[in-house]
Amino acid sequence: MNWKQIIYTAIITLLVTILSGILVNWYTLKNINVSKNEELVYEVKNISRFKSDSLNISIYNIIVSNIGNVKSEDVSLKLDFNEPIEIIDLTSNLERTEEIIKPVNNENQQLIYTINKLFPKDNFTASIALKNSIENPKVILQSNNIVGRPISVSKTENEEKTLFKIKYFAAIFIAILTLFPVLYFSTRIFRRVFGEYPQNLNNTAFLSIHNGQLELARKLLEKEIATNGGTTSELSNYGLVKFLQGKNSKEYEPLLRMADFLSKSLSHNKLVLSFNRMIIYAKNNEFNKLENEFKTATQSNKTEFKKWYHYSVIISEMKSNDKQLKEKLLQLEKKYLT
The missing domain is CATH 2.60.40.290 (Immunoglobulin-like)
Structure with a gap:
């Protein structure tokens, strides 16, 4: 996490804390001893x-x-x-x-x-x-x-105090719970606005792949998987590296299969996997499968996909070297990216 993210997260945390305090105060005033009653x-x-x-x-x-x-x-x-x-x-x-x-x-x-x-x-x-x-x-x-x-x-004074404490701490607990989704979505918004990504081996490897530095990407991914295990992102990126380095399908397909198994519930994981599969199908001129993965990737997150698609040197080189593939990709861009 860089200094921009640290400052941004600190500001969001402060705002959420203030809003949580306001929420707790509002809740207690509205629900506990606020109404004027005669008894x-x-x-x-x-x-x-x-x-x-x-x-x-x-x-x-x-x-x-x-x-x-x-x-x-x-x-x-x-x-x-x-x-x-x-x-x-x-x-x-x-x-x-x-x-x-x-x-x-x-x-x-x-x-x-x-x-x-x-x-x-x-x-x-x-x-x-x-x-x-x-x-x-x-x-x-x-x-x-x-x-x-x-x-x-009627309620005794002790019972009223106990009820007050229960409601008060319930309000605090609810306020704390709201902190986590707010931080999660604020981080996503930060990435969309400022284009920042967490600094880790997998993200560096991903950028290395699409910058044409396959050997660096391979070393980074092998280190990450050996140390922390592989998620959909690491496994599918590693499978793509093996494919681009000319390895046979027995080496990269099992990695993609494992990545597919892990990607079932997360749209970001599906995006990474579809993006990598799309490149493999493009290289192999499997145009029907290429279009399926292209469509799936845009459905997962079109904005993020467009960033990756236009950044990738691999895709640029494929367009330059294969006229038929270039025409197909231009059709897909017009169909799914406009």
């Missing part, structure tokens, strides 16, 4: 009963909380008991301001409280001591917008 919950707890020969008391603590992020207005708390009640003691207040709020309705079997405003994280607590053993009251809680619910069926 009222209640809990009846610390119920105690005292009974003796002279005393029979039931004590209740009812807590109403606003766990949303919008204030609740005109909150109504109604406590319905299953039998007539006699109040021994009653205290009720807002925890934040310590404002005392008395019931607006104290009927035989019912207590009703009205709270003008209950801000987020505010709690209202009512402690009630009743004569006799009284069962838990039925609670009806509502504001002018929503109906409250028991705290047992």
